[in-house]
Amino acid sequence: MRKAVVLAAATWAAFAAPGALAQSATAVQSLPVTGQTPQVCTLQQGDLRTGELINFRGADGDTLRVLELVDPRTLKAQSARASVFLSAVCNFPHRIRIESRDNGLWPIEGPVSPDQPSFATALPYQISYTWADRSGTLQADAKVRRAHESRADVDSPAAGDVRIDIELDAGASNTQLGAPVLAGNYADTLRIFLEPR
Secondary structure, three states: OHHHHHHHHHHHHHHHOHHHHHHHOOOOOOOOOOOOOOOOEEEEEEEEEEEEEEOEEEEEOOEEEEOOOEOOOOOEEOOEEEEEEEEEEEOOOEEEEEEEOOOOEEEOOOOOOOOOOOOEOOEOEEEEEEEOOEEEEEEEOOOOOOOEEEEEEEOOOEEEEEEEEEEEOOOOOOOOOOOEEOOOOEEOOEEEEEEOO
């Protein structure tokens, strides 16, 4: 009987002051908010800045043409320099890789007879690059027509400009320095990669 009286009193107190109980009780519900950013690297079209082209012309930031490949009197390669800037961002540690498809400037028409040692049949050139806190070089020596690359690991995310400096030395030749260059159209493709390590 005593238990019943106590229960009745507790029930009466709950009905007598419903606002008091509501103010002292707190309900909590967590609502997680999440998202994911994929690992992404981007490279924009190259930017050719005034004063950064010597004996080069750029139709756009992705195609360069040597204005005068050879000296018209001696037919030796003339020097040429260009700097290209590519806006880039990579949101994770990554690698920069620079690749010369042909390891030098080679005739577009196909292979050249190797029995012309007194003439240049391909032209070597140098590439220097800077990205984030890394820099490197690639010597496209034109000794063998093949892909040739340089790479550097970048330990943190980075944003800014990739700078590519291309330089063809006066007298460059795959046979002997200062050799006259055989007639033809010469080309190479330079590829720039920002990629996972």
